[in-house]
Amino acid sequence: MKKILALLLAMSVIFSLSSCGTEENRENSGIVSEETAAEKESLETETASSESEPLEMDGENAKEAEGSNILIAYFSWADNAILEDEVDAVSSPSVIPPGNVQQLAGWVQEETGGDLFSIRVTAPYPSDWDECLARANQERGDDARPELVENVDNLDQYDTVFLGYPNWWYGVPMALLSFLEQNDLSGKQVYLFCSHGTGGLANSVELITNAAPDAVISDHIFDCYEEEAASSQEEIQGWVRELGLGVNESEANAAEVRRISVQFGENRIICELNDGTAADTLYDQLPLTIEVEDYSTNEKIFYPPQSLNTGDSPLAQAGAGTLAYYEPWGDVVFFYGDYNENPSLFELGQVLSGVEMLSEMSGTITIEVIESSDM
Ligand SMILES: Cc1cc2nc3c(=O)[nH]c(=O)nc-3n(C[C@H](O)[C@H](O)[C@H](O)COP(=O)(O)O)c2cc1C
Incomplete structure (x- = not known):
């Protein structure tokens, strides 16, 4: 408690100094x-x-x-x-x-x-x-x-x-x-x-x-x-x-927005699928209860029962939070860290919420469509 009070007192001093101080002081304090x-x-x-x-x-x-x-x-x-x-x-x-x-x-x-x-x-x-x-x-x-x-x-x-x-x-x-x-x-x-x-x-x-x-x-x-x-x-x-x-x-677009939930244990991650054909063919296979595996230091992967059609799908190019499909192996990937682009790696969508939980994902996961009435 004493430590907290001391910290608050110190912060008060910093703030009051900054409020009547130089621009540099204010910059350092992170205020207006x-x-x-x-x-x-x-x-x-x-x-x-x-x-x-x-x-x-x-x-x-x-x-x-x-x-x-x-x-x-x-x-x-x-x-x-x-x-x-x-x-x-x-x-x-x-x-x-x-x-x-x-x-x-x-x-x-x-x-x-x-x-x-x-x-x-x-x-x-x-x-x-x-x-x-x-x-x-x-x-x-x-x-x-x-x-x-x-x-x-x-x-x-x-x-x-x-x-x-x-x-x-x-x-x-x-x-x-x-x-x-x-x-x-x-x-x-x-x-x-x-x-x-x-x-x-x-x-x-x-x-x-x-x-x-x-x-x-x-x-x-x-x-x-x-x-x-x-x-x-x-x-x-x-x-x-x-x-x-x-x-x-x-x-x-109301009819076109496609969100899915990924449940594991008490945790729930929400993703939005894009309108590519690979995302279409994943969407058609839902709901899915499936085992997720670790791959490398930045991926959680699973193998959908049917391979996805990448005919008209964008390539994956964003950082953590991307949901993608690696065609040569037929696995769906949740990226929780940066990755390199690859001509065989197609983007399926993005994580909207819960990206920080991705690295903890393990065991059996359940993937379901979120109906537009529940969005
Ligand atoms: C009481 C108070 C405390 C503030 N504390 C911080 C702070 O800790 N860090 C920061 O970056 N800005 C801080 N600011 C600046 C505000 O976040 C910033 O000016 C914001 O744009 C104000 O929005 P408003 O005009 O809608 O209130 C503070 C401002 C006030 C009034």
Whole structure:
């Protein structure tokens, strides 16, 4: 305990030094840089107001919306700050709406047609940078669960949830944990997006996974540096399209998305198959209960009962998480490490979630189709 307190104290010192220190200090601490203010200046002066305003639909409206199965829940400081008339935009660059994550969430909403839900606390944070850091640090040390203004009361309607957040103190704002504990995402497909300083995603994914252990959290995470958030519309909307959830293609492709689950023991890995002929012929053989074997230091393999038709299939070319077929031996390969391309190695698809479990896979596995109604 003493060690933890000492660590927190040391981190407090680092953070407060960095917040009033040089750019280099801030870079080292992995937090917000003051340059952000200059980049966002024009936007901020246009949008500054005494109230923070979610981009499209607030939580109340989202609750009333009907039809969409996609929820975009996000936390952003700008939606959770006490904004006084004289906010110092230099020391508190991201506090003036639109916040970085708020902007990203708006673009996801635009691309998916889903419903926006802003996670808001009943006691907003100070708009002063140092004070906000101090309170966030205190909450983190206390493992607090800040009270929320509201929860999503029609959660059953959604089977896909985009969850957006900033990195706060090498993790997530504690209100995100309040949200996850009060809004059960079990069984839902969750996609994470994050804006951060130089600290990157840090421990955020682990914290979210622990708070929502039964959610299907995709490894395809969108993250961007705070200074690039305001110019990330194309990137984040491209990411949404890659997931097959763009407003146009999600309807058009709904029938084409083919996901499979790979179960071993208590573990479940989700993969998405591509539209090649090899993937078609594997898909046609499901469900399969089969023995998996180790091969080399980066492969788990099995031999499907019938060989796959590689007639019109892409070659495998990505890193860990690729599902492939090696034609000369007739084996299907889960790669959990990098591999070399090979003219006989065809890609079948990619692991969407659970890639970290691949190296542990052994014994009998069961591979099944995930029906589109369960996605
Ligand atoms: C209280 C607080 C703590 C932060 N801690 C970190 C951190 O540990 N690492 C990091 O890279 N960025 C950190 N940041 C920077 C934010 O992650 C970054 O500016 C993000 O883009 C803010 O998004 P928002 O405008 O939607 O709140 C912190 C910001 C705040 C306000």
